[in-house]
Amino acid sequence: MSKLILLDVDGTLINYEAILPESAEKAVNLARSKGNLVYICTGCSKAEIAQRDFRTMQLDGMIGANGGYVESEGKVILHQSLSKAEVKHIVDWCNARHIGFYLEANSGMYINDYYLEDGPVAMAKYIAGKGKEIGDISEYKENFGKGYILKHGEDLYRDDVNKVSFVLHSYQDHLDSKEEFPDLIANTWGGKGEEALFGDLGPKGITKKYAVETLLDYLGMDAKDAIAFGDAQIDLSMFECCGYSVAMGNASEPVKQAADYVTDDVDADGLLHAFEHLGLV
Template sequence: MKKIIFLDVDGTLINYEAKLPVSAEKAVNMARENGHKVYICTGCSKAEIEQRDFRTMKLDGMIGANGGYVEDQGEVIMHKSLSKDDVKAIVNWCNEREIGFYLEANSGMYINDYYIKQGPEALAKYVLGKGKKIDDLAKFKAESMNQYIHLQGEDLYRDDVNKVSFVLRSYQDHLDSIKDFPNLVANTWGGKDEQALFGDLGVKGITKKHAIEVLLDHLHASKEETISFGDAKIDLSMFECCNYNVAMGNGGKQIKEAADYITDDVDEDGLYNAFKKLNLI
């Protein structure tokens, strides 16, 4: 039976320095040559994915924004975004608290004034917390900002935003976001052992699980055909609806406990080794 494979991106398909292991690229291309379908299933929006260097790797489509966007063979199957009023409320909430944020849209990633200083610091903690080294910290921080577009004032009140990520000064910011935005879904993500470095706010009811179900319906496919790969608790909803689930060796405790199989770390050919074990290649 040909499989439909869902891959988380950061920490699964690519490492925490946003680099694609050669073995992972090879595994994906070989699996597709064998007739399997491969989709990324990520918290990233399309603009962020388009900045990744996937070299010669080809995909059948993507689920983005933690399930808010579904694409198959270039066709948009589903797209749920925040209302302009919700975006305005989040922007004002963050600015009043002097919290740096970025608006995640398919057209780009848009930041406020505070993110210019807070963003690079948080991103460095993210990479270092995952066990990676940063040889030139100043260079890393400068280059980390190249992916963003700086906007001010009402230009940040956009109607094309999938979700909003913001730097956590403390965990209380996340708890406050839950209280202040009950109509939205609030998550956290971050460094070692999933330390909360960022909070995010998105459309309620949107999950990777829901998006996979939408895509399977579009493909007229069944759960029995699915395999998923992840490294973090945000991937648990993906595991709930797939037939077989693989956790990366670098993954957190919760995702490993929920997995059918634990492969090697992302930088130790984890994806390739799992594809081989499961006879996908």
């Protein structure tokens, strides 16, 4: 019986420097050659995933935007985005507070001027908090904006945005966002111990669990044949609806406690070792 394998991306499939370990590439390709289906299940939107170097690795589809987008073999199964009015509200609120943000759309990642200042600092903290170091911080800051599209004024009022991530100057920004946008889901994400470095806002009712259940229904598969892999607490909803769950060795403690099995770190061939343990390769 083939399995549905669901992989979180950052910290699970790739490391926190966005590098795909050769062992993970091997694991995915071998698992698919045995008839298993492999989908990524990530907070990233399609445009961000397109910037990753997956080399020869092939996938059957993706769940993106923490569940707001589902694609299978090139066919869009689900796409729930923010309305243009909601995006305008978020953009204006962030700009009024001088907060850097990026709009996560399948067509690209759109940023304001403040993100060119806030983004490199927050992302450097994110990478350092996951145990990695940026060699030349000046070069990192200089190259930081290359993966984004800078827009101004009304050009940021878009109708194709899956969710919005913004830099937290303090945790109060997240608390204020929950009050300002009661009709949206407000999350945080970040570095060591899942320190809150970023806030994000997306459509209510959208979770990885909801998207996985949508995909299972589309594929006509049973939840008992689904295996979820993750490292962060936002992956817990994915664990809930899958028959088996695996936490990476670099996962946070609550994720390890919730998982059926804990493998090695992403950089210590953890994905391949778990695939071997489960007989997927």
